[in-house]
Amino acid sequence: MIELNQVIKAFEQxxxxxxxxMQVHKGSIYGLLGSNGAGKTSLLKILAGIxxxxxxxxxxxxxxxxxxxxxxxxxIFMADAPYFFPQSSxxxxxxxxxxxxxxxxxxxxxxxxxxxxxxxxxxxHRMSKGMRRQAAVWLGLSCMPEVLxxxxxxDGLDPVMRQxxxxxxxxxxxxxxxxxxxxxxxxxxxxxxxxHVAIMHxxxxxxxxxxxxxxxxxxxxxxxxxxxxxAKAMDEQVNILHEEQRGSVSLxxxxxxxxxxxxxxxxxxxxxxxxxxxxxxxxFIYEMEDAGYDIQPIVL
Numbered sequence: 001m002i003e004l005n006q007v008i009k010a011f012e013q014x015x016x017x018x019x020x021x022m023q024v025h026k027g028s029i030y031g032l033l034g035s036n037g038a039g040k041t042s043l044l045k046i047l048a049g050i051x052x053x054x055x056x057x058x059x060x061x062x063x064x065x066x067x068x069x070x071x072x073x074x075x076i077f078m079a080d081a082p083y084f085f086p087q088s089s090x091x092x093x094x095x096x097x098x099x100x101x102x103x104x105x106x107x108x109x110x111x112x113x114x115x116x117x118x119x120x121x122x123x124x125h126r127m128s129k130g131m132r133r134q135a136a137v138w139l140g141l142s143c144m145p146e147v148l149x150x151x152x153x154x155d156g157l158d159p160v161m162r163q164x165x166x167x168x169x170x171x172x173x174x175x176x177x178x179x180x181x182x183x184x185x186x187x188x189x190x191x192x193x194x195x196h197v198a199i200m201h202x203x204x205x206x207x208x209x210x211x212x213x214x215x216x217x218x219x220x221x222x223x224x225x226x227x228x229x230x231a232k233a234m235d236e237q238v239n240i241l242h243e244e245q246r247g248s249v250s251l252x253x254x255x256x257x258x259x260x261x262x263x264x265x266x267x268x269x270x271x272x273x274x275x276x277x278x279x280x281x282x283x284f285i286y287e288m289e290d291a292g293y294d295i296q297p298i299v300l
Contacts, residue, residue, distance in 0.1 A: 001026050002047065002147070002179060007056035009042055016042035017053070018203030024196070026061075027177035029169060031190040031211070033284055034200030040183040041080065043200070044149045047181065048077035060147055073102050076145040080152045082136035084124045090135050091120040094142070101143040109142035115164055129156040137165055141172065148172065148180045154189055166193055191280040199284060201291045211280070218283050221252045223265055224272035237264045241286040253278070253286045 002024035009017040016039045024030045034040050045051045046058055049065035049072050058064060065071045084093055098104045113120070116134045124132055133156050140148065148169075154162045166189070172178040184190050190197065191211070198208040207214065218241070225231050231250050234240065238261050242253035249272065254261050258275065265273055278286075 001059075001061065002181070003057075003059040004047075005057045007043075007046065007053045007058060009039075009046055009051055009053050015039075015203045017046065019056070020200075020203070020205055022198055022205060022208055024179055024181055026179050027173055028196055029173050029180045029182065029194045031194035031197040032181060032183040032200065033185075033187065033190065033197060034183075035288060038200040039203040040200055041151055044077065044151055044181070044183055047147075048072075048075060048149050050077065073100075074146040075149065076101075076140040076143055076147070077149045078136050078140050078151060078153055080155070082132050084132070084135070087123060087125070089121050089123055090118060090138070093124070093135070093139055094120070097139050097143060103144040105142055105144045108144060109138070112138050112141060112168075115168070130158060130161065133157055134161060134165075137168070141168060144176075146178060148178055150180065150182045152184055152186075153182060154184070154186060162189065169193060187279070187281040187284055197280070199287055201288060206291050207287050214283060215278065215280070216258065217255055218278055218286070219254050219256075219258055219261060220276040220278050220282070221254055221261070221265060222249055222272065222274045222276065223252065223270045224249050225268055225270050230268040230270070233268070234265070241290045253282075 004020055004022050007017055007020045008015060018039070020043060032040050032043065042051065046053050047060070047065065049068065052066045058066070060071055060075065063071050065075065085096070094109060098106075116138045118127070118131060118135060118138070124135060127135070133153070137153065154165060157165065169180055173180055182190065182193065194211055196209070197211050197214060198205050200206070209217070234252065238252075239255040240252055241255060242251075244251050262273070262275055
């Protein structure tokens with residue numbers, strides 16, 4: 001299990017991570033979402049032991065990871081821009097990983113070669129962005145980690161390879177109980193992969209929930225009221241994240257129990273009342289808007 005309690009990390013006068021408290025259960029796939037500059041990468045680097053928090057506690061299986069070589073040997077951090085030694089090939093990088101990570105599994109490395117189908121002797125700097133990403137995942141999974149921290153892991157991959165990597169991550173979590181934490185802007189992929197999500201903004205976590213609970217707790221409601229005053233009355237009746245008017249139909253994004261929320265709207269006996277599902281991307285946008293992230297329509 002990963003446990004953070006009131007973690008703060010500042011660079012000069014700016015707090016990249018500001019009082020983060022969260023838990024990631026063993027064997028789960030956890031999605032970390034947020035605006036640009038929200039602190040997601042800084043948080044991953046703290047969890048990887050690259051940065052040391054200024055205050056608060058970070059525990060992985062009950063241990064601090066910073067300068068903990070044993071725990072770092074069981075933890076893999078895949079950066080947004082994978083780094084390889086200059087002029088190196090996958091074969092040469094595999095030699096390095098083999099010397100650094102005690103859990104390196106040569107049989108696993110050979111097996112994954114049938115998935116990625118990359119030339120292990122070709123120089124990595126001559127490969128495309130997507131191919132370098134594949135190489136990073138290939139090498140990382142061959143280390144047989146217990147904790148996998150991934151920053152934009154499927155960026156630049158084609159649809160077939162994205163599905164292949166998702167299948168591998170499902171397998172790692174289910175069969176080996178690997179704890180996986182993924183930061184991504186691709187919310188469609190996160191929605192497919194993760195069982196739990198957190199949304200960061202300005203260094204803080206503003207929402208943290210089981211994905212199914214989050215989607216069950218946020219609703220898109222289209223309603224045509226019999227009188228304009230009824231729409232105004234809803235402001236005091238339910239927790240509204242977003243509201244807009246589309247002709248005679250009002251659109252509300254509302255948080256709360258579905259049955260209770262629906263009953264509040266039904267009490268006004270509207271002409272029309274529809275409760276529609278929301279995607280994770282829609283929930284993210286409305287939660288960010290509620291947190292003060294400036295979302296304005298663009299007119300060109």
